[in-house]
Amino acid sequence: MTIHLGILFTQRIHKNNEEEVMTADTKNRAIHSLRFIRGDELQIPTYKVLKQDGTPYKGAKLPDLDKHTALRIYKAMVRTRVLDERMLAAQRQGRLSFYMQSTGEEATTVGFAAALDDEDMIMAQYREQGALVYRGFTLEEFMNQLFSNERDYGKGRQMPIHYGSSKLHYMTISSPLATQIPQATGYAYGQKLAGDGKCTVTVFGEGAASEGDFHAALNMASVLKVPVIFLCRNNGYAISTPSNEQFAADGIAPRALGYGMHTIRVDGNDILAVYAATVEARRIAVEENEPVLIEAMSYRLAAHSSSDDPSGYRSKKEEENWASKDPLSRMKQWLLLQEWWSEDEDKQLYDIDRRDVLATLKECEKHPIPKLEEMITDVYDVPPPLLKEQLEQLKEHIRKYPEAYPKTAGRLDNE
């Protein structure tokens, strides 16, 4: 059974106007017999459009998605999948220190980005490379960051996968969980004051939603009425902790109601559901200056990171069950039925992406790391005197023991 999208965004509850102060026992809401509202009274349904065979559910209204955008989405999903496969392999070969795959969640991470204006701000967690691929982050840009080479925008300062791009409106990733969520509320407040018709989307996992920053962000966004979309990727696990040990409630979506915020739960493996929900969420955010929460239900098919082994905390059977709901194959089936895509083109796309990823990897892993002088830039707008003094001391030391610091010893700037 499917439910029309419109009614899945919960009706906004009555809100007093700004001049009135809300009190807990207004006359018209008083009751005189004891009754608790049960914690499990509200169950939020899941919005689905496409079945796994690529056909729509009966009665489901498909979003208006043209061929060009549909193929841009699918190609971004495939490239993300290929990038993840190859880079994990590179990590296993010892060419890369660390990697995080997004396998199984591409419909969510590409789908939401496709529903936005390309100049909307994205403040992601760390597993949303699909959104960057969709916006046009090049393989070379990915590799420069992954290998911490001197072309990395982040100047080799963060572990692999901490991408960022100002020109693509994608905030540089930060390891501490959930910190980007209240920041998104603030960023969107600035967008509202600027009146540029843009919004911010922040993405996080169901585990990160336990952090205080999540609750602070949602409450402030509702109170201050800002154009922000909170997108939770509920992929079942926070490293090894399953979601049923993360929260007792019906997932993350109902939490929005406590803040008086619109909310929806979608099938995160259903590209059309994610796309349609985000298009409508964006409309609400930008036109009504109201925040929206979207909970996308998916599964982290890969390990948490290259340092993790999921066999210790979940079963093969569970993984196989979710593998059968692969979002790429679901979208491909739909594209084939639209006659916008063929098996030949599909095979060719994978071949070309694999070849390009490997070629770019080989090229970028050769570039040297940033020069020593970059150690002290960007701490402040200009390095303070004491910091310059520390750099000079370090250079003097390296000149004394060049063989111990081979990556920088031959490349020190002259005074």
Next chain:
Amino acid sequence: MSKMNLLQAVNNALDIAMADNPKVICFGEDVGGFGGVFRATSNLQEKYGRDRCFNTPLVEQGIIGFANGLASQGSVPVAEIQFADYIFPAFDQIVNEAAKFRYRSGDLFNVGGLTIRTPYGGGIAGGHYHSQSPEAYFAQTPGLKVVVPRNPHQAKGLLLAAIRDPNPVIFFEPKRIYRASVGEVPDEDYQLPLGSAEVVKEGSDITLLAWGAQMEYLEMADQLAEKDGISCELIDLRTIVPWDIDTVVASVKKTGRLLITHEAPYTGGFGGEISAAIQERCFLHLESPIARVAGMDTPYPLALEKEYIADHLKIYEAIKQSVNF
């Protein structure tokens, strides 16, 4: 020139900053219509509207998280944390986010527009949750600037500089002297330099160093010492990070002695850092051990506050000990 107390000087600086730049936005708990619990933001909402001066929910981590995002968007947030004692829920957003925003992105993004204002310090019968001086916690975090003014003139000039500085700044306001400290303040827009200490009074026998409200005790102790014929050089550090090491070194090389005083506990206080750096650079010039007069290593007391404070008499005694070493 107008006679102002320190709160009025802060309010005046905010007013000027908001009039000068429409991107300046002030917010925090009770900051809006009420004008803040100390009234530092009085009349700003009236003058600049609810969009630019407003109350936030009671959530320090949210206030600074929000402020970081707003600053990264290009706005100039001035966030108030009602008491420095309550800054700790926002510690992660300050230390891991604000301080590293520019560095970690290779300058693709920054929160240079951010200023965090917060009243600090004791002497107001506030007990351990309305009296702390937490500047040293932030002093070990590269990427932040930490500023403390000593009087109304300094407060206005330093706050305007902090708001316009292209780096995140924590601005600690000495609440004990919010109303007690009154002085002539220029009416016009002016800035005082960050990262620069000020020699408040020249002398030849010993250098006395402090910041914020502690400067008042330093001046009282100096008057006592002067009667004994001791010539003190007084320095207001003004910026804790990045601190003006050169001015302190030059002074100590001249006087041969150094006394540092701060309200915060002795152990791990910023006085320890200054002491270590100065002995590295002035070892052969020192006539006596560097003295530190600080709070005791306890939570800030209530009934015994007067005994706890690093007051002028304790500083005076330490001056005599140093000079007679």
